[in-house]
Amino acid sequence: MELSKILLQRRGADLDDNPYAVHQIQHSCRTISYKHAKEYLVQHQEWLKTSIFDSFEERITHASPDSTIVIAYLSNNSPDLFLSVISATSSCVRALPALINTRWTVAEVGQALQSTNSNDMTLLLYGPEFRETAEEASRIIAHFVVSLPIPSLVRLGPIIVPESDRRRSATTNDYDLNACILELSRLPLSHDDALIVFTSGTTSGPKGVRLSHRALVMQALAKLQPPCRYSSKTVMLATTVPFFHVGGLSSILAVWLAGGTLIFPGAPGMSSKFDPSRLLDSLSHALPSNTLVMVPAMIFAVQKEMQPGETFPYVDLILIGGQSASNTTIDFLTETYPNARVVQTYACTEAASSMTFFDVTAERSCLVQSLPLAGDCVGVTPRHVRISIFDATKQPSLEAVEESYTPGIIGTAGAHVMNGYWRRGGLNPVRRFEEWYLTNDLGFWDEENRLYFCGRANDVIRTGGETVLASEVERILAMHPSVVECAVFALPDERFGEAVCCALVCSGSCPCVSEVRKFCAKEGTLAGYKRPRRLFEVEELPRNSSGKILKFLLQERFKDAGRLRSKL
Structure with a gap:
């Protein structure tokens, strides 16, 4: 079963009227229900099929068997972007969606989409801020490219003024999440490529990663389980989690599967880039976010904008990715968001998002204060993820390290692992030893089987x-x-x-x-x-x-x- 079909079928009639997305406009807001979001998803799918046929009809007729069509997205977050991307994962569209980093230069966009096969085709869809970048990138790509704006198909509901009791607790479920998780995990989820997400390129250039429908669904489901516990009461700020990052994409999918709500500060068409002052304004709204997904650099930027003593008691969950947060950062979060669970994750693009979760608020006091090795606790795995520590000195053979506090290379195995790297003109093989994907990260276990992250093996x-x-x-x-x-x-x-x-x-x-x-x-x-x-x-x-x-x-x-x- 494909991702788009799962999302279309997932919401029941009892939750279809719940808000999927909310635009905060001054003291009021305008919403999109799940019922209407599903209708817009289908409309995006029909628009894509028509656009691809109109743009590439003659080339598709004469295309060679090894030619491919990619739908590349270059846009800041918006409901239309998410619905278009999900609709593009359907096999009926006959193309593979790729999420482009909006911070890339024109040359980097062109390099990511370039192909050695002159018969390949690209439909480059852009948000309003990126028209010039998309058109310039189209001119430097050697194969056939058509650039078009992402259609604005979403229509917002009427303006409403939320009551104060609309401030919801993300930890209170109004339907059986366990049944939801069990139902979805038993579906025959497709192992085929769903989309392409690019790595951040910390140590080398960004690499395209082919993620399956199954990997994306399973990793989103992990966020419905403890310690994150996304639910229909989750109200997540959408501007801190770019969709082109796998962590952002996974969180957005998790919100949909749980029946939660996405918050977009400002009217439609306004920039949805991260802005610390707009984040603080959003948290003071009559319908504030209760869930934040951030990297430590964002937390530091917000801290500089805050007034002394300012607190936000309605925030229930802060999910930290990208890198480990320092003790100073954790202390700031617990003071500023006194009722929030702070959860540290360990993730990589090749694993379709987070592989471990650590509830810092509940468990930090339980950690050994004087470790024999230096490392940051990143917690334990969800049920579908396997992690092992391998002796770095024994490669290319694999020898697992069983002893606590013994460092090695972190490897992972399971349905969440990527299908392989991607390059136009050919699919690159996955970097695996037997069934394991090796991350090139160093880590070790403690006595309670919690994983500690020690940094990159080459750092x-x-x-x-x-x-x-x-x-x-x-x-x-x-x-x-x-x-x-x-x-x-x-x-x-x-x-x-x-x-x-x-x-x-x-x-x-x-x-x-x-x-x-x-x-x-x-x-x-x-x-x-x-x-x-x-x-x-x-x-x-x-x-x-x-x-x-x-x-x-x-x-x-x-x-x-x-x-x-x-x-x-």
């Missing part, structure tokens, strides 16, 4: 014959009260081969570099070879569209700073 510094985990040094430096965030990276060093270096974002006007240097020199803080030999204070850390820090840009920026070695 290590080899200095003077010793190996230093960048994440371990970052975790220690983040304990200093003046350090807002930091990034540890390597620079060439004539004496040690590589030198441990660190870029710091500091708060206040104190001499941060000198204070951190003294902090590192304290006995028992860091071993001598782990202490940063060069410290650089910066206003902000460079990040990609997922909020992940791009350390290669720091290395490029400070590559000529070799003579500025500290005395540590």
Whole structure:
């Protein structure tokens, strides 16, 4: 069974009148019910079939068997975008949807969609802000491309003024979610490619990932289970989770499967990009969001916009992705959102979203305070996900690490794993050893079978014959009260081969570099070879569209700073 059919059939008559999406307009709002959303989904499907036929009729007639049609989406979040993407996953459309990162340059868009097969075809659908980018990208792509605006088929309901009691608790279910999960997990879900999502390209260029209908549904269902517990009472802010990221797409699907509501601040047509001030305004609305999905960089941006002592008691759930949140960030969240469960995830695009969940609010006090290894607890897996730790020294063979606190490469297996990488002109094979997909992330188990994430396997510094985990040094430096965030990276060093270096974002006007240097020199803080030999204070850390820090840009920026070695 395909994704579009599941969403069309999922909602029952008892929930069809529930709001699927809400546009907050000043103190009022306009809604779209599930009943009407399903009708618009079908309309988008018919529009796509007609547009593809009109655009490519002659080429389809004379196309070679190996030619493909891709529907590429370049747009900020909107109800029409989501419904069009889901409608495109149907086999009756005869094309494969691909979600394009809106922060890419024209050249990056063209490179992602380029093909070695001149018979391939692309329908490039764009939102109102991206017409120029889409048209420029169309001109540099060698094969046949047609660019069109995403049709505005959604019609909003009348203006309503919500009552104060419309503020709903996301943890209260009004129908049996367990029955819903059981029903959907038993469906004959298709293993065929549903769509393409691109990786963030932290260590190399972005890669297209082929995700199946089954993978997307199973990972969305994981968010209906503890500790997230999406339900028909979930009201999720839609502007913090770009649909082109797998975490955003998975959360949007989970909201639909649970019968929840998406919130879009502002009138239709307004930009739906993340804006911290608009987020705060949205949380003060008569119908506020009770569920936030954010990366730590967003949390930091919101914190800078807030008034002292401001709190939001109606928020029930904060789901953190992208990277691990520091203890300082967690403390801020628990103070600002006093009734919220804070859930840390561990995810990757190749696994169709989150592989583990850790309820920080409930379980942080249960963790071992003095670990023999440095790592961030990311929790346990949902039932359909398998994870194992493999000895990195034994590759290419696989040997699982059974002992607690023994690091290795994180591998995962199950229906959630991608079908493979994608490239126009051919399908790339999945990066697997036997049935396992190896993430290139380092991790270990504790005694309670909770997973800890230690960073990327290639995010290590080899200095003077010793190996230093960048994440371990970052975790220690983040304990200093003046350090807002930091990034540890390597620079060439004539004496040690590589030198441990660190870029710091500091708060206040104190001499941060000198204070951190003294902090590192304290006995028992860091071993001598782990202490940063060069410290650089910066206003902000460079990040990609997922909020992940791009350390290669720091290395490029400070590559000529070799003579500025500290005395540590």
